[in-house]
Amino acid sequence: MLKWAIIFAVIGLIAGALGFSGAAGAAMGIAKLLFWVGLVIAVVLFILGVTIAKKVT
Structure with a gap:
């Protein structure tokens, strides 16, 4: 998206x-x-990744 x-x-x-x-x-x-929009999506995915990583480990 940032490419566009x-x-x-x-x-x-x-x-x-x-x-x-x-x-x-x-x-x-x-x-x-x-x-x-790309920046917001990146931040949301980062937050989801951090929270899911805590639950998995």
Whole structure:
């Protein structure tokens, strides 16, 4: 998921440099959303992994 966030961030930067402000804003918005969703999923999985590891051992 973070890979897609980086791809959309690059698209947004290129579109912004070329003057496509609407497309750049949309791509950067998608990049931000994907980054935060990926980060939340990673944190939730980390917490689940820590709690399950304590119960297994």
